[in-house]
Amino acid sequence: MIKQSKKSQENSKAEVEEPNKGLRKEENKLTPIKEELEDGKDKENKYGFSGLEEKVHRISENFVTKDEVNGLKKEVSDLSARLINSPTTKNEVEAKLNMEFYAKGEARGWNTTFDNIILPSDIKEKLRGICESKSGGYLLYGPPGTGKTSISKAIANQTKSLFAFMSVSASCLSSQRNIDQVFEKAETNSPCMIFIDEIDGVGKKRTVHEDAGPLTYLLTKLDKEFLSSKNITVVAATNHKNHLDPALIRGGRLECIEVPGLDKDDTRQKILQERLEKLKDSDMKILVQASKGFSMANLICLIDKISETTEKEGEIKYLRTFCKNFKKEHNIKDEPDKKHSNGKTKNKDIRLSSGSLSRSSSVSSSLSDVSSRGSNRQIEE
Missing domain, CATH: 1.10.287 (Helix Hairpins)
Known part of the structure; x- marks a missing residue:
């Protein structure tokens, strides 16, 4: 009995001491705060508050009220609802539609003409045919740097008195809405020409894993019958024809016109023969070989220098040496064999x-x- 009574007393003591421990812990936490507040009683600040008032003011500014928290929750909830109901959940992200537009007769923002473009004459004839057509679809394809964008500008200048002109990047045609905006504006201002740069941005080969909705819709706008009925001409450009969906370049949609690069010997030869008609066949072969790896700008510069030299001095005796010096002067490296x-x-x-x-x-x-x-x-x- 004595043992039980002693044990009961110990338990009672523990029960009393346990809450006291908690109170002592809280006291220990509050002591530094109390001391800080007491130390600041007589201090003044820029608002005229005492040190104590300043502490209270600063603490109250950092508190968020219950109403503010509820308001923030409501904003987040409303934003979530808008996102759930938006078209983005259908994998359709509308790119901002950026396009250049020039009305019929309005001066274009450039002076490029066909005289500025160096291409074989047969290719130029095909391009001039676009200017004479009242409607239809055309695809300019070839390696980078062959002047496809410059050709579109030359066409736009050539047809200034006949067509309105629009230029848009294919990356903007990622939604039905944007496609409609482009073609509705063209129809309103018909006859109109639309230039679509880098059409592979929307026209790549369709797969079962990709959303081909925008391309499928664009195809309906590129049908020959539709373009003819609206007096619209579409000129598209790409560096990668082999990446395009076959439906884009089938009969009745985009007629393909190759813009050859200078990597082909026969292309350089045609350009050189047209510009340097009096050159001997043997000299022509030398120039074709010497101009491997030339950019269009370098080839034009070489042609101009040869023309200028022959006018002043007559025939160039050492053409290989002439070309070698030209390359050295313009820092052009020989292509590896x-x-x-x-x-x-x-x-x-x-x-x-x-x-x-x-x-x-x-x-x-x-x-x-x-x-x-x-x-x-x-x-x-």
Whole structure:
């Protein structure tokens, strides 16, 4: 009984001490705050508050009321509802529609003409045909830097008195709404020409995993019958024709016109022959080879320099040297010879030659003679 009574007293004592521990902890937390407030009683601030008042003022400014929290919750809830009901949940993000527009007869913002464009004459004839058509769809394709955008500007200038002109990037045509805006404006201002740059931005080959809605809708606007009925001409451009959906370039939609790059020898030859008619065939071959890797600007500059030199001095005697100096002057590097760009092929040739040499001394002698003759020929050149 004594033991039980003693245990009961100890339990009662613990029950009393437990709350007291909690109160002591709270006192310890409040002591620094109390001291800070007491230290600031007589301090003044810019508002005329005492130190204590300043502490209270600062603390109250940092508190958010219950009404403010509820208001913030409502704003978040309303924003969530708008996002859930918006078209973005259907994977349709409307890009801002940026386009240039020029009314019929209005001066364009550039002076580019067909005289500024260096292309073979047969390609130029096809491009001039666009200017004469009252409606239809055309695709300009070719590697970067061949002047597709410049061609569109030349067409716009050529048809200034006949057509209104609009220019828009395909990346803006990511929604039915934007497509409608473009074609409605063109119809209102018909006859009108629409230039769509980088059409592969909306016209890539369709897959089951992508939303092809915008492209499918655009195809209805590019049908020959639709364009004809609205007096609209569409000229599109791309660097990657092979990436386009076949439906874009099938008959009755976009007629393809290649804008060739200067990487092709026959393209450079056509341009050189048209601009340098009096040049001999042998000199023409030299120029075609020497102009490999040239940009359009470099080729024009070379043609102008040859024309200027022949007018002053007559025939250029050392054309290879002339071209070599021109490249050095304009910091143009020679293109690597593709035949010898593969190290494996080159080594194979060497091994074969070594094998031949080991088989016959007479072959070795013959190869030496050929090699020496080749060296002498190089020195003479």
